[in-house]
Amino acid sequence: MANLSVNFCDVKFENPTVLASGILGVTASNLRNVIRNGAGGVTTKSIWLKEHVGHKKPTMFGTKEWFLNAVGLSDAGIEKAKDETFPEYLKDKPAPIIANIVESSMEGFAELTEKIDACNPDIIELNLGCPNVEDEHGKPFSCVAADAEKVTKMCRERTKKPLIIKLSPNVSDIAEVAKACASSGADGFCAINTLYGMAIDITVRKPILTNKSGGLSGPGIKPSAVKAVYDIYKATRLPIVATGGITSGEDAIEIMMAGGRLVGMGTMVYYRGVEGFGEVVKEMDEWCDKNGVKNIEDIIGAAHN
Numbered sequence: 540m541a542n543l544s545v546n547f548c549d550v551k552f553e554n555p556t557v558l559a560s561g562i563l564g565v566t567a568s569n570l571r572n573v574i575r576n577g578a579g580g581v582t583t584k585s586i587w588l589k590e591h592v593g594h595k596k597p598t599m600f601g602t603k604e605w606f607l608n609a610v611g612l613s614d615a616g617i618e619k620a621k622d623e624t625f626p627e628y629l630k631d632k633p634a635p636i637i638a639n640i641v642e643s644s645m646e647g648f649a650e651l652t653e654k655i656d657a658c659n660p661d662i663i664e665l666n667l668g669c670p671n672v673e674d675e676h677g678k679p680f681s682c683v684a685a686d687a688e689k690v691t692k693m694c695r696e697r698t699k700k701p702l703i704i705k706l707s708p709n710v711s712d713i714a715e716v717a718k719a720c721a722s723s724g725a726d727g728f729c730a731i732n733t734l735y736g737m738a739i740d741i742t743v744r745k746p747i748l749t750n751k752s753g754g755l756s757g758p759g760i761k762p763s764a765v766k767a768v769y770d771i772y773k774a775t776r777l778p779i780v781a782t783g784g785i786t787s788g789e790d791a792i793e794i795m796m797a798g799g800r801l802v803g804m805g806t807m808v809y810y811r812g813v814e815g816f817g818e819v820v821k822e823m824d825e826w827c828d829k830n831g832v833k834n835i836e837d838i839i840g841a842a843h844n
């Protein structure tokens with residue numbers, strides 16, 4: 540058996556797989572269930588300062604190759620996370636927890652960083668890249684390097700915990716945005732959030748989702764994710780939660796070779812169920828055995844050599 544444990548910003552994960560934000564991550568018991576099924580860590584759904592109502596249904600539509608969602612970042616707000624999710628998850632903590640937060644203003648992000656720090660997660664992730672709430676909240680901050688740099692700096696001043704930035708792939712140069720965040724104190728990244736997408740029902744001649752457009756995820760986006768992770772790693776060498784279209788052990792190995800240190804999986808759950816985490820870990824282990832890899836950390840960024 541290979542050693543699959545990974546150190547990410549001085550936090551130890553038993554294996555590199557992590558639940559991506561927004562999928563199953565609502566209650567502490569959901570999060571614990573993901574760990575029971577083999578994940579090395581979990582990310583919470585995006586948490587806001589106040590309760591946030593999402594979009595009207597239908598908010599999701601999937602095929603074998605890809606998945607569209609416009610859930611709209613619905614959430615009960617930080618107070619509920621502080622009183623319920625974190626205390627319940629942290630007693631006998633089964634594995635590291637990444638707290639993903641979102642706000643529509645930079646001041647809101649900074650205030651929320653301080654509040655989430657007090658909840659004591661292992662890592663704080665700023666969701667600067669959700670594409671499907673633009674009508675309400677404007678362009679995501681990670682679509683403009685100067686904005687990403689500014690909000691990272693404001694949040695950096697409010698926490699000493701590892702601070703990672705979740706980036707949007709909907710930019711022409713993701714490495715430039717990553718470098719801007721690194722210059723203002725980011726410890727690492729999560730990439731990628733969803734791409735822009737739309738599906739039209741040709742019988743009624745209308746978009747399928749009520750929100751019209753949504754975020755594209757699932758197997759079809761893997762090459763975009765691999766390229767984004769490759770570019771961010773090359774530009775910064777900082778640790779990355781490599782996310783986007785990963786559904787198998789071989790996918791996970793591939794994106795780690797691009798530069799991923801952890802591997803986020805969200806839509807995988809729709810295809811393989813929550814048991815998919817343990818299965819992917821087993822597949823990674825089998826690949827390592829077959830290929831003489833003793834420590835999974837040895838393959839991180841291997842495609843750059």
Ligand SMILES: Cc1cc2nc3c(=O)[nH]c(=O)nc-3n(C[C@H](O)[C@H](O)[C@H](O)COP(=O)(O)O)c2cc1C
Pocket residue numbers: 559560561562584585606608610612639666669705731732733754755756757758760782783784785803804805806807
């Ligand atoms: C239903 C759904 C809800 C999501 N909600 C969030 C969210 O609340 N915050 C966030 O940062 N990303 C969210 N995402 C994006 C995922 O965390 C991930 O970055 C993206 O789906 C690509 O990974 P995947 O192909 O493994 O799903 C969501 C994705 C899906 C499919």
